[in-house]
Amino acid sequence: MPEASVPSYGAWHFGPDRWRHRTVTAATLAWFAVLTLVPVGALAKAALMGGWAPFRALAASPDARHAFILTILATAASVLLNGVFGLVLAVLLARYEFPGKAILDALLDMPFAISPVVAGFMLLLLLGPKGLLGHFFEAAGVHVVFAIPGIILATLFVSLPFVVREVVPVLKEVGLEQEEAAQTLGAGPWTTFRRVTFPAIRWGLAYGVSLTAARALGEFGAVLVVSGNIIGRTQTTTLFINQEFADFHFEGAYCAALVLALASMLLLLGMEAAKRFAKGTS
Amino acid sequence: MSIIIKNLSKRFGDFCAVDRVTMEVPHGALVALLGPSGSGKSTILRLIAGLEQPDEGEVFLTGEEATGLPARKRGVGFVFQHYALFKHMTVSENIAFGLEVRKVPKAEIKKRVQAMLDLIQLDSFSHHYPSQLSGGQRQRVALARALCPEPRVLLLDEPFGSLDAKVRYELRSWLRRLHDTVHVTSLFVTHDQDEAMSIADRVVLIHKGRLEQEGTPRELLEEPATPFVRDFLGMPPLDEPHW
C-alpha cells in the first residue's frame, strides 16, 4: 500500500532545505567524480592516444604475455584456494565455538591491516634461502622466493580474508534450523552442506570471490618483494606496468594499466550484481 | 479553531492519497481521525505536521497559515507509531530535547522535564534508555517528549498501534485523562473504531482519501451519512432484512 511505503523526503524538498539538499548532493557528486571517474577517463585517454599500435606491441611482447599469464595464474590460485579454505574458516567461525576463536578472527584481519611490502618481506624472511622454512626448500632444490610459488603465496596472503568475511554474516543469518531440518530428514553433513547450506550462501560467496579476484589481480607490493622482479620470469602484470613506467615506456604502461582497469571494472560489476542478488534472497 | 485544513490534496505518483479534504478541529478538543488502512489518514496528519507538503490546499494552526512552513517551525507535537525515541539518549534527555533546541535555560529545562516525568508517572525511569523500557512506557515517554515544549497542537499517528491489546486499552483511557489535564488540542489517527468512539470528543471518518463524515461519536452512530460509515461502524446495512 503506497501509504506505508512512501519515502518521506517531502519536508526536505521544500524551501531553504531544497537548496541545501541540492548543494550537498552536487558537492558529493563533484567530489566523487573528481576522485573516481575523472582519473579513469584520463587513463583511457592516455592509453588510447597512440591508437591501437601500443596494444598490438603489448600483445606481441613476450614479457607482457608472460606477465599476464602469471597474473591469471596467481589470481586463479587465490580464488580457488582462498575460496575453499575461506569457506572452511567461515563455517568454523560462524557455527562453532573453540578456544582461540577470537585470535583466529583477529588474525584474519591481518592481511587487511598490514602493508603489502611488509607482508612480502615477512614471506621473504620465512621462505628465503636462509629462512625457517626456506632452507628446507632450498635443500630440496625447490625455489620458492624469486619464483612462481612465492608469487602465489604472496597473492594468497593478501587476498585471504575476503571470502571468510563475506560468508560469515550470511551463514549466521541463514541459521541452523534449515540444517537441523535436513539432518532430521536423514541427510549427512556433506549432503546438508551441498544441498541446504551452500545454495543459501551462494551469492555471499560470489561477492567474496570477486573481491578476492580483484585483490589478487591488483597485488603489487608483496609480489614485488617476494618475486625479485625478474623481467620476463617473475613479473606479474602490475610489476610489468611498474617496469614500463620506470623505463619511461609510458605507452606500454598505460595500455597494460587500461587492460587491468577494465578487468577490475568488470569484476566490480560482478561484485555489485552478486551483492544485489544476495540482498534479494535474504 | 485550532486546526483548519482547506481542500487538502496529496498525490503519490498516480495514487491520490488525500482528496480535497476540508475539516476543522476545535480548540482543546480530542479528535480522532478514523479510517481503514490506506485511507489517507496518516498522510493527512503528516500534512498538518509539515512532514509532507500538499499538492493543493491550505493548513491553518491556531489561526495562522502554516502551509508554507517546515515542520520545525509549526510548533506541533508529534507522536509516532513506533515511538521514534532517540535510542542513545536517556528518558530525561529525550524529553528535554525540544527545550534544548529552543535554547531554554538549563534550570528551566530541569523543572519542566521533572513535571513531565511526574505527569507520565515515570519519574524513577528518568535515567533509563529506551531499550530498557516496555512498549507502553516508551509511548508515554514519546508523549512527554512531544508535550514538553508546549506545542499548540498535538498529533498522534496510531499511537497505540504497536502495543498489545491490554496495554492498548489501558493507555487509551490514560490518554483521555491526560488530555483532560493538559487540554492541548489533539488529533489522533487510528483504524480502531472502538478506540476512536470511546475516547474522542469528535470523530472524522476518512475513506479513500476523502472525508466521509464528521461529528461526535453519537452523531455518527445515530445518523450515519453513507453506507460506508454504517459498514465501518459495524451497523447492519439499511436494505438488508434483519431476519
Add this chain to the structure above:
Amino acid sequence: MPLGTRSKRRPPLPLLGVGVGYVAILVVLPILVLVADGLKLGLTAFFKALTAPEALYALRLTLVLAVFIAAVDAVTGTVTAYVLARYRFPGKSLVNAMVDLPVAIPTVVTGLMLVALYGPASLAGQFLGRHGLQVIFAKPGIILALLYVTFPFVVRSVQPVVQELSRDQEEAAETLGASRWVTFKRVILPALRPALLAGTTLSFSRALGEFGSVVIVAGNIPMKTQVAPVYIYGEIESYDPAGAISVSVVLLLASLLAIFALRRFKRSGSSDA
C-alpha cells in the same frame, strides 16, 4: 540476532585442523619470523636502524599523512554515506557501485591514472605547474593517491548504519524544532559513531601501508616523498636487513593496534542494536 551459533559446540577436528593450519602457515608463521628476526637484531642495532634520519622521516611522514587522510575521509565518507542512503538522484545506483572502484582497482593503475591526470604532460599538470604547484613526485600527489585508495572505507562502514536508522527519529527531531544540522549532530552522528570510528581506522591503516600508488606517483625521494613502505622496499633492495626489519616491525605493531581498535569499535556498535 545471530542465529547460527550453537553455544559450546565443538568443531570436528579435521575441519579445525585444516582451517587453523592454513592460517598458521600463511599468516602466523610469517609474523613470528619477522618478530624473531627483529629480536635477533638485538636492541641496540634495532634502535640504531630505526633512528636513522631517513627512517625517522619516512615514519613521521607516513604517520602524519595517515592521520590527515583518515580525518578527511571521516568527513567526506560520512557525507557521501548519508547522501547515498537518504537522498534520491538520477544515476544513484551507478554512483553507489562506483564507490567500490578504488578498492577494486590495482594500486599501480591508480598511480598511473593520477600521473595521466596531473603529470607534467597533462592539462591539469601544466596549469598547476605554471602556478608553482607540483603534484606528481611531490607530497600533493601522495595525498591524492591516499585519498583515492581510502575513499570507500568510511562510506561503506557508515552507509548500512544510516540506512538502518529509521527516518522516524529524524522526523521526531524535526517536529521538536531541530534544524537539519542540529538533527545531524545530535541524533544521527551519535548513532553512527562506532561505524565511523571503525571506517576511519580502516582508512588509517590503509594509508599507513599504501605502496603501489605512492611508488608511481611520488617516486622515491628520501627525506622528501619517501613513505615508510617505500623506505622498507629500498632497504630490502639494498640488502640492509636491519633497516627493513626495524621499520617493518613498527608498521606491524601499528597494524596490530589498528586491528585491536577495530574490534573494540565493532563490538560497541553491535551492542546497542
